[in-house]
Amino acid sequence: MKKIGFLSFGHWTPAPGSGTRSAADALLQSIDLAVAAEELGADGAYVRVHHFARQLASPFPLLAAMAAKTRRIELGTAVIDMRYENPLSMAEDAGAADLISGGRLQLGLSRGSPEQVIDGWRHFGHAPAEGETDADMGRRHALAFLEVLGGQGIARPNPRPMFPNPPGLLRLEPHSEGLRERIWWGSGSNATAAWAARQGMNLQSSTLKDDESGEPFHIQQAAQIRAYRAAWREAGHARAPRISVSRSIFPLLDDRDRAYFGSGGKERDQVGFLDEKTRAIFGRGYAAEPEELAAQLRADEAIAEADTLLLTIPNQLGVAYCAHVIEGVLKHVAPALGWR
Known part of the structure; x- marks a missing residue:
């Protein structure tokens, strides 16, 4: 395990007991948690993007603000729903945020x-388009986004421009060199993982995937990662890819931890249907005393296959508690997984 970061869905609700009662709370606390995670030595701060929901939605202003407050930590998404995106305007926003960060963005798409x-x-x-599904449209948007991130010119210049132009077709600006290699694909099946590998994208695999074999989630996810690596090798890409998995992991260190997560109930995979045709398997959560927790995680085959682990955090419990969870994993559990 080379890198460990956190993943926040940025939930907010004006309900009793919520430490994140407004959209402003969710955004500002996400910035504060990125700062705290960097101080603790974590490697990444990632956010989920959802629309029409009381969650984080527009990632680039938030990522730019996180970048301005930090210096080292990776900043990313897991994931941006590409059905909603204009690839060209997104490329401009991403280029600007990446330049502000000094090249630390790691953008997960789906x-x-x-x-x-x-x-x-x-x-x-x-x-x-005619004959497309909405999923096809999302993949089409993703490929268009990747193309413009390459930095090639795409537009004919005006023969009488307001400002002088460089020769040839004009590219989108600002362009951030190297961002194209820091794009990830959130895959829910073996086939889409192989597709992502062929496109030269890194792989994000979450706690949910298509149930393709009936085996435990971590075994299916490990097989997905191996299928991705095989497709990457076959495609002949020059660089090595990165692969992340997400997990809910809670070391039980004090009475608060035991009150929140010590009662159990999420130690088994669950199976359900995302729609009429898609049977999905949801990975288990982990909550135990540190030594037992480390043993459980060492037995997780997908964690062993990945190079990056994203800790899903209960953001409505507040920045201080989420930082406590991250510190507990980094200090008491991560070394047993080979981190640092």
Whole structure:
């Protein structure tokens, strides 16, 4: 395990007991937690993107603000639903945020998952082309985004421009060199993992995937990672890819931890249907005393296959508690997984 970061969904609700009661709370606390995680020695601060929900939605202003407050930690998404995105305007936003960060962005994309509203991407002005599904549209948007990140010129210059132009076709600006190699794909199946490898994207695999064999989640996820690596080798890419998995991990260190997570109930995988056709398996959570927790995680085959572990954090419990969880994993559990 080379890198460990946190992943926040940025939930907020004006309910009793919530430490994150507004959108402003969710955004500002995300910045504060990135700062705290960097001080603790964590490697990454990642956010989930959801639309039409009381969660984080527009990642680039947030990532830029996190970048301005930190110096070392990776900043990323897991994931951006590409059905909602204009690839060219997204490339401009991503280039600006990456330059502000000094090249620390790690952007996870996906073709999308079930959302809060029906066909929410239509409200953003997007619609599948004839013969496309919405998932096809998301992948098409992703490929267009990758193409413009390459920095090639795409637009004919005006013969009488307001400002002088460099020769040839003009590219989008600002362009951030190297960002193209720091794009990830959030994959829910073996086939889409192989597709991501062929496109030269890193792999993000979460706690949910298609149930393709009936085996335990971590075994299926490990097989997915191996399929991805095989496709990467076959594609002949020059660089080595990166692979992340997400887990809910809670060392039980004090009475607060035991009160929140010590009662159990999430130690088994769960199986359900995302829609009428898609049977999915949801990975288990982990909560135990540090020594037992380390043993459980060493037995997780997908964690062993990945180079990056993202800790899903209960952001509504507040920055101080989430930092406590991150510190507990880094100090009491991570060394047993080979971190640092």
